[in-house]
């Protein structure tokens with residue numbers, strides 16, 4: 001090969017190499033452009049996505065605010081009342097205009113309403129919206145709006161045939177009715193004892209046998225009894241079945257516990273004497289003083305064996321009017 005041909009060949013190779021480099025650079029530029037384009041696309045997509053999300057969140061928040069605002073504007077007396085009733089233990093401060101609306105009006109036509117107790121009626125009615133006006137009035141008259149054992153009203157005295165002794169009316173130490181006599185070995189006031197004697201005789205004619213096992217008790221005696229119970233049981237429990245000294249109806253000599261043909265107070269309800277006494281004792285002036293349905297009034301659980309002499313006028317009226325507790329009768333007609 002001559003020199004000329006060699007140079008020609010070299011120059012051709014150089015030319016080939018140069019073309020390849022140019023081609024390579026063009027491809028490199030094209031790749032870079034493509035990558036940049038892709039990155040731009042991705043960035044734009046992300047930006048759009050964030051913008052859309054932000055718009056949605058903003059809309060939701062705005063909508064929520066509008067709804068809340070609207071519902072708070074119509075927060076309503078009715079809804080608020082429902083709420084307070086459902087959560088009576090929670091103290092819910094009522095709006096001022098609502099307090100105005102809810103002024104308590106207790107029916108003026110009720111005969112045993114006592115004008116000096118207006119405020120107590122109103123506040124008791126507010127606490128017990130489920131009671132009728134009639135119930136509000138007699139319950140407040142019976143002091144049921146006051147705490148038991150703290151109100152301590154002195155009892156009316158020996159001359160009152162309708163004396164009431166309960167967790168509000170307390171007899172003083174040394175209280176001793178004047179005309180106590182022994183019946184079945186228990187002390188009762190004369191009129192009470194005579195009524196009992198007649199009831200016992202009529203029961204006997206039916207083949208039924210009742211006898212008094214506890215009549216008059218002094219305050220001192222009751223103190224011993226109550227404290228004995230207290231040594232074995234909680235005060236809350238004892239208060240449901242035993243009177244504190246001074247608060248027992250047995251102090252009056254006009255209350256008695258009776259046995260039927262089977263001994264034991266708790267057995268009395270299961271004796272044939274019980275239904276007869278329950279249905280007939282009013283004819284002799286007696287009432288069964290503590291019933292299941294009067295526990296929230298008297299504070300004592302049911303005692304079918306504990307009778308109180310109130311005289312036939314009151315016992316008959318209570319039966320006719322279906323008045324279950326002496327507290328209710330007393331609050332309505334004897335104050």
Ligand SMILES: [Zn+2]
Pocket residue numbers: 214250255256257305306307
């Ligand atoms: Zn008793």
